Every structure is written in structure tokens, then in C-alpha cells.
Amino acid sequence: MNGALRAREMKNLFLQVGLVILKPMRFLFAFMVSFAALAAPRPNVVLVMADDQGWGQMGYYNHPVLKTPHLDAMAKAGLRFDRFYAGGPVCSPTRATVLTGRTHDRTGVFDHGYALRSQEKTLAQAMKKAGYGTGHFGKWHLNGLRGPGVPILKNDTHGPKGFGFDMWVSVTNFFERDPVMSRRGKFEDFKGDSSEIVVDEALKFITAKVKEKQPFFTVLWYGTPHSPWVAAEVDKKPFTKLSAKAQEHYGELVAMDRSIGTLRRGLRKLGVEQNTLLWFTSDNGGLPGFDPDTTGGLRGYKSSMYEGGLRVPAIIEWPTVITKPRITKYPAGAVDIFPTIAQAAGLPASSMLQPQDGVSLKPLFSNEIGPRKKPLPFRSRDRLAIIDNEYKLISLPNKRGVKFELYNLEKDTAEAINLFEKEPRIAQRLKKKAEAINTSIEASVAGKDYPEGKVGPQPPRIFWNTVDAYKPFFPEWSKRPEYGAWLKRRLK
16 A cells, blocks of 8 residues: 555544544534523513603604603613504503503403403513513503502402512502502502602612522503603703693603613612613603693694504613614514513513514614514504504594595605505505404404403403492592592592
8 A cells, every 4th residue: 555545544534533523522512502592691671661651752852842861871872763652542551562462452451441361471470480580660550440540459369460570569550749559569658759769669679689699570660741740849940931731741751761860870780781671662652732742743642543642762772782772763562572572581482372463673683674574453442553564554433434544654754645545555455454453353352362262250440449448548548639639529
């Protein structure tokens, strides 16, 4: 055997041995990468939601009188949405959508004050099962009780505890300065602005979880700027030229913005801001009757199916993932919150009840994506709307049956030109999608999504003054401004 031939054989032998060694090495490397991904710290999650803040009520939209420096700073550091939509045009429906990823009629929350069905699967339940500490702070409004916000009873099966929250300092509905709130069923009197109280309590919870080295899922639902409006004198000073009502309203928003600053500083002080997904939005469109306007010139207000009733401000901050701050025009909404957090936290698909109406926005954190593959659905009070990228179809009942309206939101943000007759192909395409969505929602309303195949017992939609457990507090609460006049009317 000549030297050259032997050299080639030896080379081949070494290559074969190397491959035998490298194969398990490649497997080991892949395993280590996978393990590292699994072992990476799960993000903390903080969801913040205003109550009746309109799309235009942000400093970064050059509001003529309102400054929101802390929300502006959050927007500059994260992902700002210019086309983000509430779950519905009023409050309780959006809260149901946030917790389920489903349009609210599927969940039994048809309007404000309806109770969330106990058969639903919530984001809080999923996060708790995944090992997160879960806390709710502020307005709840998913237990079937109407009227000004009162502290939630300890045995309320449809309070925060019943849907996955371990800690809660909560009230049934809207609340103002110096509120009475419930700490896991124990009533407490608080002093100060409601937004600042909610943030202070949330930070106490977050601090405890950090000390315990437990990831946290925290929900802060403000009572601001829902009526009645009561602001501190110092917060009203920038608005002396406005009406008395507007001074109180905008003063509340100043305090709320300040509380956002307190929250962000608190996360930084605890050293957890880098891996905390902080999401701010509002529960529905802005309120009518204010000058300056609350919706930034959009058509309609709270309760409306037009943009002013549905489009809301939204910002996501997550420094370890959203490394390049930007503004997106991608159409997104409250239905996307659960699937997004599910992907971010590595929750199993079984955590979410099907059908889901939202999509995960996590790919959007790095780059623009689009177009949106799944329309945004809205159904409220016999009205139906879907947003399919640049187009929006609205179905409105009238004396003749149903009126359809079609708008191109890219060209006509004000929804001034109805294209339903002018664009028949687009109109029919969206109409078919709307009909399919409506049929699916009807099946959900009938309980077809649940293992039982039907809807279980639900708390009635009632005013809290009819609940016996609250009656001993009537003499004391009748002296409070938020309850006094209301109780007097209800007890006649």
C-alpha cells in the first residue's frame, strides 16, 4: 500500500470517528439550548387599564391641555399602538375579554354589570397554575352587581378569587377618592387618590412576590376617569380655564398618569423592570360632553360602535424583548392580551377556552407583522362590527331590520364615507366573515364551548343595595358622597 493511499484511508477513518463523536455532541448542544430556553426567567406581567379614558387623551397625541409625561415616557421606551381596540364599547365586556381572550358575548358578559361565567378559563387561572403569584387591584365589575363600586364580599363566588386571583384589593365598580375597598373580603377605608391607592397596593404585592422569588401577574384596573369626577386641588390647577366638570375629569387623569410613574419607578427599584411586561390600555372609548374632546376627533364615544367608542390608547413596555421603541399601526385589541401573554409566559394551549378571538402579538414586539389574519370582532346590544385590517363593517339595527356601513379606516379615520354600496365585493366579503363570527358567538352564548354543552347557573344582574350582606352598612354609607344620593334614590 503506497503512502498516499494509506494517508487517505487514515483521513477517512478520522472523519468517521469525528462524526461518531460529533453526533452526540450536536444532540447535547441542542439539548442545552432547549434547556436554556426553558430555564430562562419567565416574564412578570402587569396589566393596567383606565376606566373611560378616550383614545385622544394622551400627551403624545398633542392634547391641547392634558399632559401625560409618565405615559409618554412609557411610550417612548416601548411599543405604542395607534390602532388598539377595547373588547367592547363599555366597561364589563372589555374586562371579560381581557381575562378570556374571547369577545364578551361568548362569556355571558353581554353588557356592563353582567357576571363572568364560572365556566370560562381565565388568564389569572392559567398564570396561577403556571406558578405565578396573582393579584387584582381596583375595579372588578364582573360579579353581576351594578351601582357605584362597593367592596367585594368575601364569599362572592364571582369575585377575583373565583377567577384565579390570590390577592385582591377590589371594588365592584367605579370608585373615587377615599374609597372603601375589600382586601380579600375585609373592608378597609383608604385615603387619597384612587389611582395612587391602587398602584401602592399593587407594589406591596409585587414587592412580596419579588422577595419570595416568585413571578407575578398583577392586574390594575383604575376607576379613573369614570364619573363622578373628584380630583385633588393641585391636579386641577392646569385646567382653570375649563368647566368645573372638565377640571375634575382632567385632574383625575393627571393623578393617574403620576401613578404610572410611581409604578414604573417601583419596578425599577425592585430590579424587575427589565423582565416585566407592562401593558397599559383603556376599557372603552372616551366620554361625550367635554371640551377639549376625549376621542381625538374620532367618531362617536363610549357605548358607540364607531372608532370613538372602541379605539383606545395602548402601550406595551418589556425592555428585554422590546429593545427598539416604535409606533405600530397594526390593528390589535383586548382579545389579543391573553394569547400574547400565553405565548410570552409559555402557557399551554389548553389554558385558553376555544374558540379564541385574538392572536398573539409577541412577533410584533420585534418587527412589524401583517396583515392581520383574524378580524377583530365586536358585538354589543344587537350591533355587530368587524375590523379586517383597513376595513370596518358595522351592522346596526333600524326600523327596516339592519343597516350596514363600511369604512376604509386608513383613508377615512373619521368614518364619514359609507362604502357599503360603492365597494360591493369588499362589503360582501366582510359580511360573510361577520355572519360566520356571529354564528360562532351564538353557539358560545348557548354554552356549546363548555364540556357540559350548556350554560351553568349565573348570578343575576342586580343592584348591590338588594344584597342583604350590604344592608348593615347603609347608615354609614349614606353619609358618603359616592353612595348617599344613589342609595336615597334606590331605597325610595
